Amino acid sequence: MIIDCHGHYTTAPAALQEFRDAQLARLKSPALPVPAEPLISDDEIRSTIEGNQLRIARERGHDLTIFSPRASSMGHHVDDPATAVAWARVCNDLIYRVTTLFPDNFAGVAQLPQVAGQPLDASVAELERAVTELGFVGCNLNPDPAGGFWSSPPLTDEYWFPLYEKMTELDVPAMIHVSTSCNPAVHTLGAHYLNADTTTFMQLVQGRLFERFPALRFVIPHGGGAVPYHWGRYKGIATREKFPPIEENVMTNVFFDTCVYHQPGIDLLTGVISPDSILFASEMLGAVRGDNPDGGFSWDDTRRYVEAAKLADADRAKIFELNARRVYPRLDARLKAQGR
Amino acid sequence: MIIDCHGHYTTAPAALQEFRDAQLARLKSPALPVPAEPLISDDEIRSTIEGNQLRIARERGHDLTIFSPRASSMGHHVDDPATAVAWARVCNDLIYRVTTLFPDNFAGVAQLPQVAGQPLDASVAELERAVTELGFVGCNLNPDPAGGFWSSPPLTDEYWFPLYEKMTELDVPAMIHVSTSCNPAVHTLGAHYLNADTTTFMQLVQGRLFERFPALRFVIPHGGGAVPYHWGRYKGIATREKFPPIEENVMTNVFFDTCVYHQPGIDLLTGVISPDSILFASEMLGAVRGDNPDGGFSWDDTRRYVEAAKLADADRAKIFELNARRVYPRLDARLKAQGR
Numbered sequence: 001m002i003i004d005c006h007g008h009y010t011t012a013p014a015a016l017q018e019f020r021d022a023q024l025a026r027l028k029s030p031a032l033p034v035p036a037e038p039l040i041s042d043d044e045i046r047s048t049i050e051g052n053q054l055r056i057a058r059e060r061g062h063d064l065t066i067f068s069p070r071a072s073s074m075g076h077h078v079d080d081p082a083t084a085v086a087w088a089r090v091c092n093d094l095i096y097r098v099t100t101l102f103p104d105n106f107a108g109v110a111q112l113p114q115v116a117g118q119p120l121d122a123s124v125a126e127l128e129r130a131v132t133e134l135g136f137v138g139c140n141l142n143p144d145p146a147g148g149f150w151s152s153p154p155l156t157d158e159y160w161f162p163l164y165e166k167m168t169e170l171d172v173p174a175m176i177h178v179s180t181s182c183n184p185a186v187h188t189l190g191a192h193y194l195n196a197d198t199t200t201f202m203q204l205v206q207g208r209l210f211e212r213f214p215a216l217r218f219v220i221p222h223g224g225g226a227v228p229y230h231w232g233r234y235k236g237i238a239t240r241e242k243f244p245p246i247e248e249n250v251m252t253n254v255f256f257d258t259c260v261y262h263q264p265g266i267d268l269l270t271g272v273i274s275p276d277s278i279l280f281a282s283e284m285l286g287a288v289r290g291d292n293p294d295g296g297f298s299w300d301d302t303r304r305y306v307e308a309a310k311l312a313d314a315d316r317a318k319i320f321e322l323n324a325r326r327v328y329p330r331l332d333a334r335l336k337a338q339g340r
Numbered sequence: 341m342i343i344d345c346h347g348h349y350t351t352a353p354a355a356l357q358e359f360r361d362a363q364l365a366r367l368k369s370p371a372l373p374v375p376a377e378p379l380i381s382d383d384e385i386r387s388t389i390e391g392n393q394l395r396i397a398r399e400r401g402h403d404l405t406i407f408s409p410r411a412s413s414m415g416h417h418v419d420d421p422a423t424a425v426a427w428a429r430v431c432n433d434l435i436y437r438v439t440t441l442f443p444d445n446f447a448g449v450a451q452l453p454q455v456a457g458q459p460l461d462a463s464v465a466e467l468e469r470a471v472t473e474l475g476f477v478g479c480n481l482n483p484d485p486a487g488g489f490w491s492s493p494p495l496t497d498e499y500w501f502p503l504y505e506k507m508t509e510l511d512v513p514a515m516i517h518v519s520t521s522c523n524p525a526v527h528t529l530g531a532h533y534l535n536a537d538t539t540t541f542m543q544l545v546q547g548r549l550f551e552r553f554p555a556l557r558f559v560i561p562h563g564g565g566a567v568p569y570h571w572g573r574y575k576g577i578a579t580r581e582k583f584p585p586i587e588e589n590v591m592t593n594v595f596f597d598t599c600v601y602h603q604p605g606i607d608l609l610t611g612v613i614s615p616d617s618i619l620f621a622s623e624m625l626g627a628v629r630g631d632n633p634d635g636g637f638s639w640d641d642t643r644r645y646v647e648a649a650k651l652a653d654a655d656r657a658k659i660f661e662l663n664a665r666r667v668y669p670r671l672d673a674r675l676k677a678q679g680r
Contacts (some may be wrong), residue, residue, distance in 0.1 A: 028499055073598045095671050096591070114664065135542070148491065149490070150489070150526055151525075152525065154524065183490050184493065184494065185483075185491075185543065186490055186539050186542075187493065187542040187546060190542035190545060190546075190573070190577050191535075191541075191543075194566045195531075195535040195566075197539075198534055198566065199526050202527040203525065223569065223570070223572075226534045226565055226569065228564065228569065229563065229608060230534060230601070231602055231605065232600070232602030233530070233600070233601045235602075236628030236639035238642075239528050239630055240628065241631075260570060261576055262575075264612050265569050265572065268569060268607075271604050272602070272604050288573050288577055288580065289574065290580055292572065292575070293579075299572050299573070299576035301577070
């Protein structure tokens with residue numbers, strides 16, 4: 001089977017954004033009422049999913065998508081904890097409904113109500129709710145909730161430990177995923193996302209986080225940012241700066257997805273990184289839509305690239321399915337219960 | 341011949357750093373005297389070059405290095421324009437002496453006295469001095485003088501235009517190169533450098549800078565950061581966001597170097613990016629030193645990778661020599677005057 005570990009509900013019904021707009025308006029004008037939860041019918045959810053992500057997944061032969069709220073809308077830079085909590089709950093509840101309407105096709109991953117500079121208690125609580133009450137199998141963790149200003153400590157800092165303790169207890173991984181860039185110098189999709197992947201990886205190279213949290217697992221999306229392309233650089237820097245070997249210190253607990261939208265990129269990723277450390281993903285419908293004019297197929301049709309990569313069948317099966325079942329054990333348990 | 345377009349004087353005599361330390365001490369204690377220019381003999385310069393960059397260049401068969409002050413020491417985050425001017429002059433004067441002692445082996449590239457948030461007048465003046473008085477052939481331009489906080493406007497903003505006008509007038513290119521990261525979340529060599537390459541490229545994709553400055557030329561180092569690995573992503577984003585085609589809007593004036601320290605990375609770079617847009621470089625002695633234990637040769641021996649890449653001989657000659665002569669016409673003129 002084929003598991004796409006990286007999908008966002010980028011096609012959610014308009015009522016969701018109207019709710020968000022009302023939240024933000026109330027932050028400017030506190031006399032406004034607390035916005036009511038968005039009214040979205042099952043049919044609206046069905047049509048926005050069936051006409052988009054599910055249609056394309058079926059066309060491409062993806063069996064299941066690990067699905068989370070739109071990443072660029074998480075908006076962790078908005079400096080109000082109560083707003084963040086309400087927004088994460090509404091977004092996650094909508095994902096839950098998707099997973100309930102299409103239980104064979106989607107598994108939920110939680111948005112956390114992070115706020116730059118604030119403690120993570122609300123994020124820990126929302127993660128627990130999402131996993132134990134909504135059946136989610138992981139979360140998205142934003143290493144730069146300030147949105148392009150990198151004011152938070154590195155992921156190896158104890159600031160993050162309460163969340164890691166809860167992730168360990170619940171046995172769920174995090175995809176490391178930033179939200180929109182508030183920095184006019186840094187484009188969200190073309191710079192901030194990739195920079196975050198690169199920056200986070202290097203934070204992990206510098207630290208010894210997984211000695212402290214041996215069961216913690218991170219998925220670094222977008223093919224690991226710049227990392228596989230510069231694999232020799234990382235190996236060389238780790239040696240020169242006397243960091244532990246990356247394979248032993250980082251790659252035991254870190255996985256890259258396949259959101260790299262051309263064949264040479266996937267060839268490099270699968271040639272350089274162990275097939276035990278790669279999870280299939282497309283981020284469909286995400287940053288990059290539309291067809292490659294040279295190829296006549298969608299840029300984000302990453303299955304095509306992975307099929308064409310020089311991989312043993314057993315390694316391709318790890319990338320398409322087996323690694324995801326290992327990294328997301330709650331998904332594996334559910335699939336087994338479904339007889340899959 | 342082989343031109344290495346990216347070398348820094350990372351092995352400068354200790355008196356240079358002592359001068360810098362005295363500068364920084366005086367910023368804390370203004371009663372201290374203005375530090376005198378560092379006393380460095382020709383023999384000291386000879387030995388630090390002959391034992392390091394020149395020895396290795398000869399071993400590898402590099403003929404000439406385009407050479408600039410140590411990038412991580414530029415320190416544009418230090419918020420004092422007079423200090424920045426004095427520091428750039430001292431650093432550039434030392435590079436000038438290297439080029440005078442070894443005129444066949446080194447050509448100078450200028451450090452600019454940028455200060456985050458300050459006008460570029462002093463940088464324009466130092467560029468003019470370096471080119472017209474010291475015979476330099478280009479400059480390093482820091483797109484994030486704040487050092488990891490990205491507080492400056494994108495390179496397409498008119499803030500930068502005075503420098504572009506002078507670069508155009510003098511017909512010299514800039515290598516886009518940040519200095520040290522002051523942000524504890526962002527490692528200088530393993531994240532900030534690559535992020536800057538990626539961020540800058542996307543700024544250029546978003547804008548139309550080269551319509552305004554058709555003769556302006558930028559070298560984006562470290563193999564273009566994450567860009568070639570994610571070439572499909574950039575092409576797809578440009579189409580979706582209705583930016584002009586990257587090949588016509590950016591790649592006419594932008595070049596990537598070959599500071600990518602393993603064979604798969606160079607294979608991707610040379611497979612994806614036109615050989616007209618790649619300049620040979622090693623950044624020796626730079627971020628990554630020492631030998632690849634799997635290969636028994638230096639990580640930064642990029643000539644080896646370029647020789648092994650699947651390239652037509654004519655294209656390899658462009659990468660090793662001809663593109664550099666085109667991008668740095670003042671270097672080309674000097675080489676011709678030397679009969680090379």
